[in-house]
Amino acid sequence: MTDLDVFQKETRAWLEENCPAEMRTPIRGDEDMCWGGRNYKFSSPAQKQWLETMAAKGWTVPTWPKEYGGGGLSKVEAKVLAKEMHKIGARSPLSSFGIWMLGPALLKFGNEAQKLEHLPPIARGEIRWCQGYSEPGAGSDLAALATKCEDKGDHFLVNGQKVWTSYADQADWIFCLVRTDFNAKKHEGISFVLFDMETKGVEARPIKLISGKSPFCETFFEDVKVSKDNLVGELNKGWTIAKYLLTHEREMIGGQGEGVARPLHEIAAGLLGLEDGKLPEPMLRAKIAEAEIDAWVFGQTIHRKLEEAKAGASLGADSSMLKYYGTELNKRRYELMMDASGHEGLEWESERSNGGKTARDWLRTKGNSIEGGTSEVQLNIISKHILQLPGA
């Protein structure tokens, strides 16, 4: 038996013993995901127990070093863990912008004190983070951001506004892009700072979306004092960190394209039934087959790209490719789901429709190709950094 076989065996046994039965059922929606944070209300004791057990093992962030709350696993070990979790249908113990976005950036660009202060609480799900990038005048053109950050000697003073800040009303801390030099070229006057959302002068106002939900906010900063220890990297060098973080965000968002636990054709068969062993609508059936093939091929591509990259390393511009394809595929999948659902999928409030779940989920996917940089922006990045086309 190789070391890896031993690891697999032990992992399987450990999961079998420690993963509560309730945490082995498919996630039905946002309410079943565990986001953690100071004010987080666990949806069940099992959810809390699962988070704490996994965090104690460092397995909320399996590849992070142990001193920062991680499991210190190698890439292949982490893959084994993921596989074993998948086998028993174990839910992810923690969903977190800290894990997907800030963590990788701090590991690469943070100083030792920052890593020790911020990474372990992320790993344990104690501090929930939000992302302060977009502004009313800086969306696709992110580097046009204008939130002002002034050096006041012993601290920074931040004034300005962010928008589309996901979960700003529930987050404990924010990682924020600010302008620290208004005279430099737009990419060269940006810094990357961290601060507590409870700091005086921070206000988050939820925005209602087409899905009827309010997962993101307008966020205002009025004379917000930020400790100088919370500058990540060098002053005016924040753009590099911002971009690096985005590659991780894109990888994560694109990953949704791999699909849900249940294949589309099964869902459609459940909704429409079968006639002579076939879905009753031949044109829809063909599109479903196509989408399922694409989902498999896309999954293979994610695996290949992760295998090609070094453990924990960013995929660089290829993350744009995954983000672009994965989000467009996910949108396609939900369009087909709506097609298969017929008028029942259009119900918005009834109990029968679980409060309009299908329609609301469908609407949510429209944001996939906007958040984290639009599809068009991803195509621009591929043209520039991979194809190196002129003027891109």
Place this chain on the structure above:
Amino acid sequence: MALVLNEDEKMLQESAEGFFADKAPVKALRALRDNQDETGFDRTLWKDMADMGFAGVMIDEDHGGVDMGCMAAGLIAVEMGKNLTASPFISSAVLSATAISKAGNESQKALYLPKIAAGETLIAFAIDEGRKHAPSKIELTAERAGNGFKLNGSKAMVIDGHVADQLIVAAKTGEGKTTLFLVDPKASGLETERTIMVDSRNAARFEFDNVEVNADAVLGEIDEAESVIEAVLNVGRAVISAEMYGASAQAFKITTDYIRERKQFGTEIGRFQALQHRSSHLYTELELAKSAVLASLSALDTGDLKASDYVKMTKAKVGQVAKLAGVEGVQMHGGVGMTDEYDIGLYLKRIRVTQELFGDTHFHMEALAKAAGY
């Protein structure tokens, strides 16, 4: 499944890359076409490929091969695809070698495999009959006659059939029963028509009129060929997908090179975002196609239980991506894309043939949906 090449595979890929670029570039195909070459490929090249071990890639060492498997065959095919290399690799070294290895008895293996590996004998695999690939609807019949069988019916789209030394012929031997036969193309009652295809490559049609074969011409079990045929076809589908990916990737490369240079409105046309976005989309699709090809080849080699599904998904997907690469390639070239002088049209043509071979996208989508029960 291994999606990243190991050291041996990388070495093979590099040597194949150099070999085909050097010995069989696109202009070699043009020469064969323009000279109306009788054989349709270069026999010296085929001998060289055999010397490189390429012809014996699917054949075990006891029978003169190098036994490297599907991944190796696929990597070779990618390079052939890039260069539009004409050779009997798919027909003889992949399909027929696999069929004989899987189904043949010891004397058939000893007789044919070493010669296939050495590039001395060319065996073509005759399966299709109608316009479309339909291996479950074989109508050519083989009836028992005396000590052997009598074959009646027709075959079409038999790649390299017109220069084959032997044919492997799939015949119906009863309701829902299929048998494979080794047939000499010179046998009496067998008529051959060479069909030069749109890609300037070779195929043939055959008419069987009471063609007699001996009992020892049977390859594998009588009446039981269906699963062997499916297994052989799946290897063929994976390898042709690899070739198709190679051709598409190269079509994409020459197209992006072109739009970087060509100027209109006082600037390179590659500056136009409309073309940039379509190129980036195509890049993404090609990356997906590559993953599918590698996953399928690897699954076949490791005997993955789902390999057959993977291969079908791959043939379906790569067919679509390749079509896009060909179509976009011509469009982005503008008028010169329509000329015989530019290579992009040759890629469009080869891609069309590889799309059709062993089942197109629609065929495999249908098969997958049926198999999944919807």
